[in-house]
Amino acid sequence: MCRNIKTLFNFEPPATEAEIQASALQFVRKLSGFNAPSQANEAAFARAVEEVADAARRLLTSLQTQAAPRDREIEAAKARERSAVRFGPR
Known part of the structure; x- marks a missing residue:
């Protein structure tokens, strides 16, 4: 799995359109x-990004959970902490 694709489900506030587009592009x-892509593949590439973004949007709106929404700031702090343990403090 591509490491740049972030989890978008069950966050408060919900995933933005820009986040969905960015994850589709990375995918x-x-x-x-x-x-x-080359000029010859540009249209197919752009169409694929849009189709993946549409599928992601549909998925995110149809998923259900009983878990409380995660806070973006808390999750970002946890990620920084994991990174510091793995790579050392900045």
Whole structure:
């Protein structure tokens, strides 16, 4: 799995459109192997990003959970802490 794709479900506030688009772009980049597609592949690449974003949007709106929403700031702090343990403090 691509490490740049972040979990978007069950956060307060909910995932933004920009976050959904960014995760779709990273997913398509990973699948295609292209960071930036050639002119010949640009339309197919853009269409794939839109289709993946649409699927992600549908998924996020249809999922249900009993768990309390996670706080973005707390999760970011946990990630920084894990990073500091793994790579040392900055």
